[in-house]
Amino acid sequence: MHRQYELVYIAMPDSTEEQLAELHQQVATVVDRFSGTIERTEMWGRRRLAYEINRQREGVYVLEILNGPGAMTTELDRRLRVLDIVMRHLIIRIDEVLAKETRTQTRRKAATVSRRLRRGLPAEPTEQELSRRKAEADDADGGDGFGEGDR
Amino acid sequence: MNDYDKDSRGGGRGGAKGAAKGKDDKAGRRGGLFRRRRVCKFCVEKIDYVSYKDVKVLTPFIPERGKIQPRRISGTCAKHQRALQVAIKRARTLALIPYVTD
Numbered sequence: 001m002h003r004q005y006e007l008v009y010i011a012m013p014d015s016t017e018e019q020l021a022e023l024h025q026q027v028a029t030v031v032d033r034f035s036g037t038i039e040r041t042e043m044w045g046r047r048r049l050a051y052e053i054n055r056q057r058e059g060v061y062v063l064e065i066l067n068g069p070g071a072m073t074t075e076l077d078r079r080l081r082v083l084d085i086v087m088r089h090l091i092i093r094i095d096e097v098l099a100k101e102t103r104t105q106t107r108r109k110a111a112t113v114s115r116r117l118r119r120g121l122p123a124e125p126t127e128q129e130l131s132r133r134k135a136e137a138d139d140a141d142g143g144d145g146f147g148e149g150d151r
Numbered sequence: 152m153n154d155y156d157k158d159s160r161g162g163g164r165g166g167a168k169g170a171a172k173g174k175d176d177k178a179g180r181r182g183g184l185f186r187r188r189r190v191c192k193f194c195v196e197k198i199d200y201v202s203y204k205d206v207k208v209l210t211p212f213i214p215e216r217g218k219i220q221p222r223r224i225s226g227t228c229a230k231h232q233r234a235l236q237v238a239i240k241r242a243r244t245l246a247l248i249p250y251v252t253d
Contacts, residue, residue, distance in 0.1 A: 008245055049246035059246065063204075090244055101200040108197070 002036065004095035005066045005073055009080060010059035010088045013046060019085060020060065026083075027064060030075050036068020053087045065094075189226025193235070201234040203241035209248060213239065217252040 007027070011020060024041065031038055044061035053059065066072070073091045080089040113123045125133075192211075193201065201208065212220045212227070212235055219239055222232045242248040 010245065047247075050243075050249040051246055053246055061245075088245060090241060092241065097200050104199045105197075 002067050002069060003093055004039070004098070005068065005091055006094045007064045007066055007076065007091045008089065009062055009086050010049075010053070011062065012054075012085050012087060013056055013058040013060060015060060015085050020062070023083070023085060024062070024064075026079065027076065030079060031066055031068055031072060034068050034072035034075070036066055036072050039065040039067055041065075056087065059087055191226060191228035191231050193231035194228055198231075201231065201238040203238040203245070203247070205238075206242065206247050209235070209239055209242055213248060215252060217249045 009023075011023060015023075028038060042063040044063060046058050047061050049057055049059050073093075077089070077091060080086045116123055116125075192198075198208070203209070212225055214220055219236060222229070225232075227235060239248060243250050
């Protein structure tokens with residue numbers, strides 16, 4: 001059973017390009033062994049940490065979207081914990097939440113369309129409506145400052 | 152989280168009770184004057200998935216101290232507060248958001 005996971009790890013700030021490439025390779029090997037796939041890799045680069053980890057104030061963030069079985073995450077977790085170059089990592093399952101998100105969004109869109117049709121309007125908002133709505137939104141932004149002061 | 156929340160709330164209540172009754176009234180009136188309609192930001196903006204990666208979305212719900220803002224202040228709906236709480240905690244693990252700030 002393959003699922004989608006999101007892995008973020010923070011490498012030491014003084015790690016070199018090669019070290020990062022090797023780290024990525026290690027992740028890829030594990031993923032491969034469990035016949036999973038890496039869907040996407042995002043390098044966030046050096047970022048300031050909100051608090052010190054291992055006496056470091058910065059870290060190199062890398063995000064990987066993985067497809068694979070649950071056993072893969074256990075293995076990745078174990079390995080990443082052992083590596084000294086990785087300061088922190090997090091693996092979370094995302095397929096369900098993403099599916100839920102798209103489901104609610106499509107449902108909401110469908111509801112809007114049917115509501116509009118019942119009112120005798122075209123299914124998609126016309127350009128006039130869009131421009132008017134935008135003008136209203138701009139007005140509200142400058143207006144009462146609602147939302148800002150509340151937090 | 153739950154214990155923590157309970158603690159802080161208990162402390163707040165205790166303080167209010169300990170104070171003179173007049174002060175309580177005053178606070179009530181002040182609330183009446185300044186009360187605004189509170190709506191869930193996530194419902195309004197139709198955000199269905201609160202991601203720990205969007206630090207910009209999360210920071211308004213973290214006052215200086217670093218605590219998670221309670222629902223009664225931010226007006227977030229229960230469903231989204233739950234999602235927000237998870238997102239903030241994940242972001243904390245990844246040092247995107249501080250646990251505490253003094």
